Amino acid sequence: MDKFFGNLHAVLAVGFVLAIGILLSPFYTDYVTLDANHIFQWLHVFFGIIWIGLLYYFNFVQIPTMPLIPAEHKPGVTKHIAPKALFYFRWSALLTVITGAILAWLYDELHEGLTFQAGYQLIGVGMWLALIMAANVWFVIWPNQKKALGLVEADDATKAKAGKTAMMASRFNVMLSIPMLLAMTNMH
CATH class of the missing domain: 1.20.5 (Single alpha-helices involved in coiled-coils or other helix-helix interfaces)
Known part of the structure; x- marks a missing residue:
């Protein structure tokens, strides 16, 4: 077993x-x-749990715990755990958005939600918050984490600044995740 x-x-x-x-x-x-609606809803929730679960892991566990870890043990996190977690984090964000867009299209809510038409404002708020969060993952958090973790060449000052930027962007996503989850779970 x-x-x-x-x-x-x-x-x-x-x-x-x-x-x-x-x-x-x-x-x-x-x-x-x-039907396809049920399959994509299932996949959307599956990938969303991975994405938001990792967002919360980083913010509730890893970030607050790192200062308590002795220096000689930190590479275990920064060289092994964090890069792997960030892989699943960014790809689950993308897959959540893709399956969500397909699902909204299947429900005939994509255009209406994105343009906040009457009756679709709640799902529209959720969509836009998720899109902002996913863009933040790919275009702010990930590029800065690559520097902070030493996955790309950067001097110590750049690493420190990148780590702080990634942390603030990640906390921004935690903040947005709360109303996003409310909007997404209460539409139907």
């Missing part, structure tokens, strides 16, 4: 097989019409 649970890819594969089994089962199909 430890070999199976030690393999993340195997666990994910079995998780998806189990979920597909539920999707095709009578206790799902007797009550819900299986």
